[in-house]
Amino acid sequence: MNFGLGSFTGTHLLYLFTSIWWTLVLSALAFVLGSVGGFGVMLARISHKAWLRWMALVYIECVQGIPLLILLFIVYFGLSVYGYSLPALAAAGIAMMIYVSAYLGDIWRGCVEAMPKPQWEAAECLAFSRWQTLRLVIIPQAVRLSLPPTVGFLVQIIKMTSLASVIGFVELTRAGQIINNSIFQPFLIFAIVGAFYFALCYPLSRWSEAMERKLNVANR
């Protein structure tokens, strides 16, 4: 339906295309920052110190219990009352780092803990320090196990970036909204936006599934 507001043109399509770039930038930012945080969370979760384990557990439970949207609002609108006015990209990056770190930390902890106990004991017999054991023995094996779920989670991260649209960060979803505000063809526009997300996420999903089959490490 057209209300005489102009129609969807190549320029609009180009605009949507360029906004994919910002979706990818935000995804990369969230993944890199989240991985660093998640690695720390994982280390804390398998630490010898009980208080550290507990703190990490509470952190994970808290973050997993709160929607990302609320985290975004807290970081973006909440911090602004302290006089820090964050750019939308930074706010989205911080909120997603918190969110991603809790999930990745939990996924990776599962993978590290799935490593057989004798691996730890053997490393101990070689007089490896705890860090050496992790770096040289456990993590190289755990990475194989963790790759499929991590790539699977990457798909979630790309989809999550759509939430950054609500704080005005112009990525794919926001670009769709902006175009829709000018020409009001919501079905067409959001279908195209959805198709773009699908084109980004589907290969990753497939890759994750293929790895799961190929590495075949989950439960044998």
Next chain:
Amino acid sequence: MKYHLDFSPLVPYWPVFLNGAWLTLKMTAVAVVVGVAVGTLVAFAKRSRITPISQICSAYIEVVRNTPFLVQIFLLYFGLASFGVRMPTFAAAVLAMIINIAAYAAEIIRAGLESVPRGQIEAAECLGLSKWRIGWHVMLQPSIEKVYPALTSQFLLMMQASAMASQISAEELTAIANTVQSDTFRSLETYIVVAALYLVLSLAIKLLTSLLGEYLFRRRRVVRQAAALNARNGRATALPPTAAVASRGGAA
């Protein structure tokens, strides 16, 4: 600028918050019940021997799982409106949630169905069980039991994803937070309160589902007790590693 957290302006709003939380819970409950029912049908249909049916089902699952929930809501609410199908915000939000959770539940349940050994189905066929009874007793029940943790963590993610319904101004918890904070100008406090409410809801759902699981799956309880007994007698039984939480991810 110095700023002090001050929750007192929010106190008069507590019934509003509770109402929002209640609505979120109601939406989630409806979406989960209907969604799991639809998801079960889709899971069985995907295994169907009639290729078009299984292809349609896998297309549905892949499309829903690889696009953001927010875009799905927009497509459903604004998109259908341009065809003249106007829905109240709540109906649109719940419908989007059902479509979303059904796809995830279908994939989870299908994984459970795949894990039913072929021999068991053949054995049931030899006993002359009807197709429906095989489906229910031999395939679905053990599958649900196996995938129950994955399914419930999906429900939690769905509950959180319902926050996105605020974007089409369905008056659930997040939308209420937006109104309250523009009334009181206490944005940080409002969002902290709402975050806490979501946390409480999550913990409540977690507790409820784990209790329900204990009650529903007696077999699992017995198996665990036997494993504990074995461990006490010095025969350590290898327990399967716990599946990574939400590795297959949520609605987002």
